[in-house]
Amino acid sequence: MDTILELTLQHIQIVAVAVGLAILTGVPIGIAITQDQRAADTVLYIAAIIITVPSIALFGVMIPILSLIGQGIGYVPAVIAILLYSQLPIIRNTYTAIANVDPALREAARGIGMTPLQRLRQVEIPLAIPVIMAGVRTAVVMNIGVAAIAAYIGAGGLGQLISRGISQTDPRQLVAGALAVSILAIAADFFLLWLQKRLTPRGLSVKRG
Structure with a gap:
């Protein structure tokens, strides 16, 4: 159990840092591309291509580059x-959420004298939070699995149990690693769902309820 706990913390750290950086980059990109449909199509297309690259292949490409x-x-x-894998769900959901804000709300905010930045911060982003958080949840759950594969390049995490179980033909380690990854993904999804509900503006929550 001590080993599983240690590897779980390593796993969480990798995913948390990566998705945190993806939020810091993906949300601004998603907001920016709402101003230009051609840019939106290009960015989303590139992000979609990246997410189709097998993780082992991506690790293989990065090894000689980062070895420098x-x-x-x-x-x-x-x-x-x-x-990189987190960019598509975060950018796409941010773009969709901001683009679909009710124009009447934008006009009302403009009518009371809000600047574009104020409208974005006080109206558009709060309304977009549920959809943005849904993208973050997708990215986290998906990449908990990707992080398990990263054990093959020495990144640590729960994937070590799986890789050792395969190499040593030890089903106990293999099953323990697989179950731990699955439980972590489910727990992360429930936690982010709770956080999504807490961050959603109260009026919007009541309206949806």
């Missing part, structure tokens, strides 16, 4: 890969 700075294997390539 002494980070070819381990924590750094794992974080970069998960960051």
Whole structure:
């Protein structure tokens, strides 16, 4: 259990740092591309291509590149890969949520003298939070599985149990690793759902309820 706990904390750290960075980059990108349909199509297309690349192939591509700075294997390539895989759901959901804000609300905000930045911060983003958080949940759950594969490049995490179970033909480690990854994904999804409900403006929650 001590080993599983230690590997779980490593797993959480990798995913949390990567998805946190993806939120810091993906949300502003999603907001920015609402101003230009051509840019939106291009960005979403590139993000969709990235997410179709198998994780093992992506790790393989990054090894020689990051080796130039002494980070070819381990924590750094794992974080970069998960960051890239997280971009599509976060950018797409942010773009969709901001683009679909009721125009009447924008006009009302403009009518009371709000600047574009004030409208974004006080009206559009609060209304978009449920959809943005849904994208974050998708990214986290998906990349908990990707982080397990990152064990093959020395990143640590619960994937170590799975890789050792396969290499040592030990079904106990294999099953323990697989179950731990699944339980972590479910727990993360429930936690983010709770956080999504807490962050959703009260009036919007009542309206949906």
